[in-house]
Amino acid sequence: MDGEAQRATASWGNGTLAPGDHLRSDRAESPTPGLVEGTEPGAGQKSAMFVHAQSFEDLTAEAEEEVRREADINNPGDSEEELNVLVGEKEPHLTSESKSKEEDVSSEAWRSHRKHVFVLSEAGKPIYTRYGTEEALSSTMGVMMALVSVVESEKNTIRSIHADGCKVIFLTKSPLVLVGVSRTSQSDKELLRELQYIYYQIVSLLTLTQLNHIFQHKQNYDLRRLLAGSEYLTDNLLHRLDRDPGLLLSAVTCLPLASSARDTVSSSLQAAKSKNLVFSILLAGDRLVTLLRKKDQFLHHIDLHLVFNLVGSSSSFREGEGWTPICLPKFNTAGFFHAHISYLEPASQLCLILVSTDREDFFNMSECKQRFLERLSRRTAYQALKDALKSPTYSVEHVGIPELRHFLYKSKSSGLYTSPEFPDVYISDSEQERLMGLYQELHSSLHHPTRPLRFFYRCGERENLLAWVTSGFELYLCFSPLGTKALAVAAVTKLLKWIRKEEDRLFILSPLTY
């Protein structure tokens, strides 16, 4: 990494939001100067699909209150009954499935993992560890809890400890405490964001109401009992956090599809409505084909990623139709939705998720799916959709910028991003993870809590990187190390033009509602 260049560039931001002189001249070369939110390539034409705006900051801010104020369409009416079943009942002790992640927690290998994540209760009881077993770590977690309490007793909150190339980040979300131990160069804020995700993953399985209820009745409760069989969801989410640009950008990506075909799919889905159906999501693997929502109800990108994680982590929906309670914590931490999850065809990548407020709605949802299929199968759009599945991504060569290797582009107003497939240089897992790590660093700089940058260029030995954030979009580019800054800046212009030209296909421009 070229430290000189880094520092020189970083000084442009210089602690203020106003662009420095260099930046101004760079932006003047942009094809669409003064891009504002809502007019950037990929911006939706009507209304945004997700909760948008400060989506990243949103994550690190205390959002609890806002969540509590959420719409009342979810009725957690039956939760009291459910809670009693959960807490009251004495059951034979079940030996937990022996974890495949069994690993000696005193070993060097265990210690040298890049990122550890621990979840514990406020009583210091272990709930989750990414590596090793919770049992083996109970004393370690006890120490962590002691640290948290000591600081709290002084009416303060412990946030992080920096030592020896290692960061320890604390997130207290009563009744849970989450601790991240990282050797990466991610900022505290980024690590906190990841812990938030893990927190929401757990809430999504149990609801916050239930969590509170349990720990109010039994401080010493072993939550692993309730999370048994779902640890893999947290494991997978952590893996995604390292690898999926969508989680980094707080955005989702779409299956490239001709807008006419997408519109037909969306309207077929719209026609299959039902009283309690709130969200319908059609996925192709990890890519969104379309999303419908009840008018005035928004699906937060975190909730959407939790749904992606659930569907992507389990092959169980391949057999028959799945029906599962799910809490969408950014929507309502108090109650469960009920999701009907099924693939359109047995071996297909197309997965339909119908989210209802009523737990007895299975057959209604099943019928909605039928109606959707009926309509869809009568249109040519279905064939177009299946053809699109054959090329779920695109090569960066289509953009026609020789030095450009890869990029991430997020349209802020739609909460959608686009990115080409990884080129050959980044084909291996380790290289992809390294590139993602670089993007994470850029992201950290752009979203620095006190000194955020708007524009950032960095030369490295193996690649040159450029990041640019405006009120309309976020852009991260990766160039071959032979390119120059002038070339990179010119490339931005060209890329934005290309995205504008392709936006019909790459984004969902006209989302529908029920």
Added chain:
Amino acid sequence: MGEKLPQVQGDPQLRRDTLSRPVRTLRAKMVLLGSSGVGKSSLALRFCKDEFRNTSPTVGCAYLTQVMHLSDVTLRFEIWDTAGEEKYHSVTPLYYRGAHAALLVYDVSKRDTFIRAQVWLRELEKQYVAGSTVLWLVGNKGDLAQHRQVSVQEGQSLANDRGLLFTETSALSGDQVDKLLLAVAHRVYECVGAQQGGLSEWQETPHVDLRRRNHLFASCCKVGP
């Protein structure tokens, strides 16, 4: 595994009917209960597709259907394959309420799953209406002879004590699985089908099939689980 398959006593009235009109299709609700990992989903997959695959843990509940042709009637099993995890405990009554057949599955190589099956049994017995549900105890993974922790006799005597039917199966090899489903079908028809309003008739609604294989997308009448 000396369970004798119950014989269907053909109702003469019914027999005559089938000559004059097509065989009726009746809906039968089946629920699979038991700890996670005992092989409920594997059994369901055997029931419906006669396949064995390594599946990942069930999230919530999975719904599958399978049609069984008996001599004078067709039963359309609507199978609710539950996850068996404690966090879903509160929604499980949705699935066993109104079930015509409840299969309590345990893993013969894990004693705690046998104990857990008894917990389920106690819960079911609280709701049980005589003659409305066929309760069947199923000891799965019979192929794991070398790791067996629950003997055939133990399973059988629990079943005898509590008035359950009992079968040992292997979803892996397929051993006894077909026979089990057929036996359940006979039993359900014999016990529940004979009662007034025991089983409702299935009305086929026109449905679409993207692969032209009917059973995969079969839809059903609107009755809550």
